[in-house]
Amino acid sequence: MHILLETGRLRLRWFTADDVDLLVALDADPQVMRYITYGKPTPREAYVATYLPRWLAIYAAQPGFGYFAAERRDTGAFLGWFHLRNDRLEPEYVELGYRFQQAAWGQGYATEGARALLQHGFITLGLEQVSARTLRDNRGSRRVMEKCGLRYATGFVYPEDVIAGRSEDERAAVKYVITRSEWLSLQA
Numbered sequence: 001m002h003i004l005l006e007t008g009r010l011r012l013r014w015f016t017a018d019d020v021d022l023l024v025a026l027d028a029d030p031q032v033m034r035y036i037t038y039g040k041p042t043p044r045e046a047y048v049a050t051y052l053p054r055w056l057a058i059y060a061a062q063p064g065f066g067y068f069a070a071e072r073r074d075t076g077a078f079l080g081w082f083h084l085r086n087d088r089l090e091p092e093y094v095e096l097g098y099r100f101q102q103a104a105w106g107q108g109y110a111t112e113g114a115r116a117l118l119q120h121g122f123i124t125l126g127l128e129q130v131s132a133r134t135l136r137d138n139r140g141s142r143r144v145m146e147k148c149g150l151r152y153a154t155g156f157v158y159p160e161d162v163i164a165g166r167s168e169d170e171r172a173a174v175k176y177v178i179t180r181s182e183w184l185s186l187q188a
């Protein structure tokens with residue numbers, strides 16, 4: 001097992017090809033996917049053929065970046081995942097993201113792991129700025145961003161080629177950012 005980092009309660013590790021079932025099960029909960037695909041599950045084939053191969057390739061191509069499984073240190077139970085990846089909309093940023101099983105919500109796990117990933121990003125990787133985006137109405141995700149020190153940067157609407165078949169209101173989103181100096185001043 002390749003461990004990226006550990007926090008008080010969490011272990012963040014590399015995914016492997018054996019994790020398909022965990023990922024498919026996570027995305028099978030419409031509440032988990034509510035602000036991502038409007039509730040639609042991810043087909044198993046998408047993980048097998050597209051997402052996991054893409055994720056596994058990042059570990060070698062960009063050490064320290066990518067998608068990381070989050071599991072409890074005490075039991076090893078899979079809780080969800082984080083990503084710290086190239087921002088596909090604005091390449092000057094590295095984008096933070098997270099997705100957790102509903103049973104794990106509200107216990108501070110996303111905040112705990114995201115804070116550790118920011119430290120990893122700014123200290124180990126030497127990043128200059130980190131972004132995070134979510135659909136406007138995803139209050140829980142926005143709260144995690146705020147608790148980690150990210151600040152609201154702008155509202156925007158995902159273009160139709162990114163989110164097809166949805167109204168402009170349904171595509172309304174927000175971007176939060178934190179710079180390295182902002183993060184450092186929060187640690188003082």
Ligand SMILES: CC(C)(COP(=O)(O)OP(=O)(O)OC[C@H]1O[C@@H](n2cnc3c(N)ncnc32)[C@H](O)[C@@H]1OP(=O)(O)O)[C@@H](O)C(=O)NCCC(=O)NCCS
Binds near residue numbers: 101112134
């Ligand atoms: C967003 C998500 C990762 C948060 O994970 P979590 O482990 O529950 O997060 P935390 O416990 O660290 O913090 C959640 C915060 O949001 C708050 N929150 C959760 N739902 C909320 C809501 N509907 N309205 C307002 N605040 C809300 C919690 O009260 C908590 O804040 P607090 O500590 O000030 O009380 C989790 O809900 C999730 O996986 N959702 C589905 C996937 C998703 O939407 N991912 C983000 C896509 S951009």
